[in-house]
Amino acid sequence: MTVPKAARASLWLLCLALTLLTAQITTHAGGAFFTDVVFGTYVYSGVVFLCAIPCLLRALAVPDERPAWAGLGLAIAIWGAGDTYYSFAFDDAAVVPAPSVADVCYLAFYVPAYLGVAHLARHRVARAELSRWLDGGIAGLVLGAVAMTLVFRPIQAATGGGTATVVTNLAYPVADAVLVAVAVGAATFRGWPLERSFVLITAGLSVFGASDCAYLYRVAGGTYEYGTVLDLGWVFGMALIAFAAWQRPGARPAVPKPGWGTIVTPSAFATVAIVMQVYDHFVRVELTAIMLATAATALAVARLLLTFGEHLRLLRRTEIESVTDALTGLGNRRRLHVDLNEAFASGRPHVLALFDLNGFKRYNDSFGHPAGDALLSRIALKLRDISGASAYRFGGDEFCLLVDGSAERALDAVSAASAALCEIGDGFAVTAAHGVIELPDEAGTPELCLRLADQRMYASKLARRPIASDVLPALVTTLEAADRALGDHASQVAELAVAVAGLLGLGADETADVVATAGLHDIGKIGIPDEILFKPEPLSDGEWAFVRRHTLIGERIVASAGGLRHVGPLIRASHERWDGRGYPDGLRGAAIPLVSRIVFACDAYNAMTSDRPYRPALSPEAALSELERNRGTQFDPRVVRAVHAVVRGRLPRAA
Secondary structure, three states: OOOOHHHHHHHHHHHHHHHHHHHHHHHOOOOHHHHOHHHHHHHHHHHHHHHHHHHHHHHHHOHHHHHHHHHHHHHHHHHHHHHHHHHHHOOOOOOOOOOOHHHHHHHHOHHHHHHHHHHHHHHOOOOOOHHHHHHHHHHHHHHHHHHHHHHHHHHHHHOOOOHHHHHHHHHHHHHHHHHHHHHHHHHHHHOOOOOHHHHHHHHHHHHHHHHHHHHHHHHHHOOOOOOOHHHHHHHHHHHHHHHHOOOOOOOOOOOOOOOOHHHHHHHHHHHHHHHHHHHOOOOOOOHHHHHHHHHHHHHHHHHHHHHHHHHHHHHHHHHHHHOEOOOOOOEOHHHHHHHHHHHHHHOOOEEEEEEEEEOHHHHHHHHOHHHHHHHHHHHHHHHHOOOOEEEEEEEOOEEEEEEEOOHHHHHHHHHHHHHHOOEEEOOEEEEEEEEEEEEOOOOOOHHHHHHHHHHHHHHHHHHOOOOOOOOOHHHHHHHHHHOHHHHHHHHHHHHHHHHHHHHOOOOHHHHHHHHHHHHHOOHHHHHOOHHHHOOOOOOOHHHHHHHOOHHHHHHHHHHOOHHHHHHHHHHHOOOOOOOOOOOOOOOOHHHOOHHHHHHHHHHHHHHHOOOEOOEOOOOHHHHHHHHHHOEOOOEOHHHHHHHHHHHHHHOOOOO
């Protein structure tokens, strides 16, 4: 802050006047000071008014602090007016009446001084914490109690005269004690470290109050002499306030800085209050002082309770933050471990689903990390709304869902989570691969549970790669070359089958078998004549018998592929029915491999929702209804429920 020229000039002039006044008093002690009209009246009163000028200039220069410094400047000017009146009215008086006009001005000094100090403290704090009010109150009450103990009773005992004189003289130490208490409380209210301006103001008011008390005590005892060093106390106190007006303000702390300073101050003052109350049992202390000390002790207890409450809130907030993801507000990895331990301890069945986003890195690279964070936040909101499940952000672009219940009950929640994690727009497509595990049946510890879910999730992620990538290039190319429609159909069936396999909790090896079986379940059709395969009319019994051979043909083709030999029996069983009326072997129920049951249901759904030469495509709802109608006869009931959940999760919400 730059000090205006007028303020600098007034401060330099104040320093000069103080120096001359000090020299005059110290070299002419004993009365010569007041025989000199220049120094006794004009210089002394002029120094007081000079002290008001920097405060008033600060009020003009800093609008935000105008009430504070205007109040302090006005207080000093009022006191100066009273002192000027005193000098001229009672210069030769043997006895000074009390109260007088000068006393009215002297006592009026305190009102704007109180308001100025309080406003300055409030302005220099960004947020008024209740703890600061309590700290300031404790400090002020204790200082007031100490002042009452030290000066009130001696002055009261030494003061003579009528009631008005006694009341007037006692008003000064009381007002000074309150003013110093307000200043100390204001400095404490602001917090540590103390600001230089508050230190100077507090020091100035303390010197001012000490001068008042010393003056009254000597006057009451008849030992006061004009022109001594005591007369410098008032002007030096006001000069300290004037210099405080042009100190650079410190930073405005929003909350008290952590450290011992925030607790040492109220503790120290509270200790003084307790000591005073104990001392009163041995030597009677002024009743007003004991009342102030008791009030300070009560505030200290309130401060203790408040601090304990703040500690509990901070501890609770820390606990919440430690188990909460900062970006999404979902539970984090630590929270998931806690909930998994509770799930194992409960003994009830639970399902854990681990999800990993596909395409999220490309989305981040294309649209930027803020857009990526917004996408994760949107996903989290949708996950949080899934009924009967707890959602977590496992880290990065991985999410978890913990469902209280069996695998059958968890299908809808896992399907809803898969849909929530999917966003498709112009130039991007974000989907999710997932792995599902049942606990405690498939894992006995949280660590094993997460490891297995992670393995299944990555198996699902790899299985979602295009069928013609690395796994079955030669056979898939052969199938597509024979009939492009068969290749597209196989790819769609594989995609749906992988999702169903993940929902049913299949492992990495079984999921790989699902990919191979779904991708090649129709490869035997390359051996079926086109006039039968694409016949628009219903097939005859002989033609149907020929078509049903395609699973056997497919088994022989795949068996010749070396590493895929184990997939042959799965393709062979891909048209077996749950009730045993399928082909070619008439297998029933669990005797049919689970992989084949999954592919069979997904193949039927895709066939119903695709156009055929003999009928148009069905809607997804109609196809699901047809699967449901044949649940337990043609299809495995558990697989049908999984297909239902996956398809429903992919349909638009309005559907």
